[in-house]
Amino acid sequence: MEIFTYSFMVRAFIVGNIIGFVAPLLGVFLILKRLSLIGHTIAHVALAGVALGLFLGLNPVMTAVVVSLGATFVIENLRERYENYAELSLSIILASGLGLMTVLVSLLRENARILSYMFGSITMVTRGDLYTVLPLGIVMTVLIIIFYYGFIYITFNEHQARLAGVPVRYLNILFMVMIALTVSLGMRIIGGLLIASLISLPVAAALQVAHSFRSTIIYSILFSLLAVNVGLYISFYRDLAPGGTVILTGVGCLILALLYNNIKSRYFAI
Amino acid sequence: MEPVINIKNVSFNYKRKNILKNISMDVNQGEFLAFVGPNGSGKTTLMKILVGELTPDSGTITMLGTPLEDFNSWTRIGYISQEVKAFNPSFPATVKEIIGANLYSRLGFFKLLNREAKKEIDRVLDLVDMKEFKYRQLGSLSGGQKQRIFIARTLVNDPELILLDEPLVGVDGAAQDRFFRLINKLNRQLGITVIMISHDIHVISSEATRVVCFSGGHIFIHEADNFDYDNYHCDTVGENRFIPDHEHGAGDR
Numbered sequence: 001m002e003i004f005t006y007s008f009m010v011r012a013f014i015v016g017n018i019i020g021f022v023a024p025l026l027g028v029f030l031i032l033k034r035l036s037l038i039g040h041t042i043a044h045v046a047l048a049g050v051a052l053g054l055f056l057g058l059n060p061v062m063t064a065v066v067v068s069l070g071a072t073f074v075i076e077n078l079r080e081r082y083e084n085y086a087e088l089s090l091s092i093i094l095a096s097g098l099g100l101m102t103v104l105v106s107l108l109r110e111n112a113r114i115l116s117y118m119f120g121s122i123t124m125v126t127r128g129d130l131y132t133v134l135p136l137g138i139v140m141t142v143l144i145i146i147f148y149y150g151f152i153y154i155t156f157n158e159h160q161a162r163l164a165g166v167p168v169r170y171l172n173i174l175f176m177v178m179i180a181l182t183v184s185l186g187m188r189i190i191g192g193l194l195i196a197s198l199i200s201l202p203v204a205a206a207l208q209v210a211h212s213f214r215s216t217i218i219y220s221i222l223f224s225l226l227a228v229n230v231g232l233y234i235s236f237y238r239d240l241a242p243g244g245t246v247i248l249t250g251v252g253c254l255i256l257a258l259l260y261n262n263i264k265s266r267y268f269a270i
Numbered sequence: 271m272e273p274v275i276n277i278k279n280v281s282f283n284y285k286r287k288n289i290l291k292n293i294s295m296d297v298n299q300g301e302f303l304a305f306v307g308p309n310g311s312g313k314t315t316l317m318k319i320l321v322g323e324l325t326p327d328s329g330t331i332t333m334l335g336t337p338l339e340d341f342n343s344w345t346r347i348g349y350i351s352q353e354v355k356a357f358n359p360s361f362p363a364t365v366k367e368i369i370g371a372n373l374y375s376r377l378g379f380f381k382l383l384n385r386e387a388k389k390e391i392d393r394v395l396d397l398v399d400m401k402e403f404k405y406r407q408l409g410s411l412s413g414g415q416k417q418r419i420f421i422a423r424t425l426v427n428d429p430e431l432i433l434l435d436e437p438l439v440g441v442d443g444a445a446q447d448r449f450f451r452l453i454n455k456l457n458r459q460l461g462i463t464v465i466m467i468s469h470d471i472h473v474i475s476s477e478a479t480r481v482v483c484f485s486g487g488h489i490f491i492h493e494a495d496n497f498d499y500d501n502y503h504c505d506t507v508g509e510n511r512f513i514p515d516h517e518h519g520a521g522d523r
Binding site for chain 1: 321322323344345347349351357358360361362363364367368370371372373374375377379380381382383405407427
């Protein structure tokens with residue numbers, strides 16, 4: 001396996017697999033809350049954070065994390081104000097993020113770096129990224145396990161969850177923070193414009209084949225890891241943008257899942 | 271004995287409209303109260319106030335001995351809303367997962383189902399006669415079956431009080447009968463206090479101990495035995511007989 005003789009590829013595969021594990025794990029809850037646009041919104045805000053970092057000469061991933069964390073609190077606040085128009089809070093923040101990013105990009109002298117954050121790059125993954133993503137991936141997985149049934153209940157019905165003693169507000173904020181961190185860190189390899197798709201595509205495929213909440217999570221992670229590994233492999237040998245190859249492999253998984261469901265319901269329906 | 275709920279001078283306004291005007295009443299242990307009245311008369315509003323989804327503009331409520339604003343033992347109360355009509359039918363959770371979620375406050379540090387929780391789920395599924403549906407997705411069940419699962423979800427926490435908001439909207443006749451036998455069992459055998467919003471005279475006459483009529487922002491409380499059902503049998507829609515608008519005499523509160 002020539003591909004693993006390059007240390008940058010080994011780092012890319014490790015970071016890619018961690019993001020590929022965490023993104024759909026959170027994505028299941030996000031999609032079933034019908035808030036799949038949150039991923040895209042935070043990704044745009046995170047890109048504005050990257051542009052801000054590059055403009056100020058700071059670490060762009062750190063500024064992306066800070067800016068997107070700030071945005072999650074504003075989204076959560078707006079979501080409460082516009083209770084019956086949850087998606088409105090997202091379009092407000094998405095527009096603000098995109099506006100800020102455009103202005104900052106026009107102020108930057110060179111655009112190559114911001115482009116690599118938009119579309120992802122295998123060579124950009126550093127050892128430092130590895131040391132950030134690995135513990136965060138573990139922490140986020142443990143947090144999901146700790147609050148597993150709380151997150152399920154909030155996803156199903158927030159009002160009933162509160163009556164069952166679930167700390168709804170606290171878990172909603174925690175969840176948004178986890179989404180912001182996943183998007184900001186996943187941007188390095190998948191790209192800011194595509195990371196949100198890794199949150200939603202595998203879940204869309206899993207929903208076609210799963211028969212319970214737990215199996216939806218398991219299938220989502222399996223589809224996502226398949227997309228990440230096949231996508232990175234193709235990206236390396238064909239010299240293509242990794243984000244694009246990963247996401248297109250994810251689309252392939254979704255098409256296969258749709259076909260499977262179609263054939264199953266047509267020919268094997270009970 | 272201290273009432274389960276004490277409502278004192280409660281008012282609630284929505285967009286300058288007085289939905290509830292200075293309402294006062296007690297609900298006693300083991301009672302079966304029927305809330306009746308036309309749409310928009312405040313039945314659901316009062317129920318939502320009782321479960322903390324809405325806050326009254328004035329007045330005080332004591333819930334199970336604690337002022338409502340300080341009340342946090344929500345698992346002692348079961349609330350079955352019109353969720354059966356509203357929830358996403360393609361939500362992938364199984365019956366076991368939906369009921370298990372209601373055990374949240376009783377799970378350990380890791381909020382995963384332990385052996386005791388699984389036993390509890392089996393117990394309540396047995397109680398509502400739905401044990402064989404444990405691994406089925408909730409969305410694949412009929413309206414009546416879903417409603418029984420929501421009852422089971424409530425029962426898993428051994429509530430002292432169950433509030434039901436028109437629980438049988440969209441549920442067929444045979445399933446309604448099974449549902450009422452179940453509610454009757456919970457009320458008479460287990461002593462659970464029940465408050466139910468319903469328009470169905472058949473249910474109210476056979477189950478309720480008191481009937482609370484909502485009209486013009488006020489409530490009028492009738493002892494179920496004295497409630498003049500015959501005069502209210504005039505409105506018939508399908509198989510259900512509904513209580514029409516009616517006047518209240520000085521004897522009513």
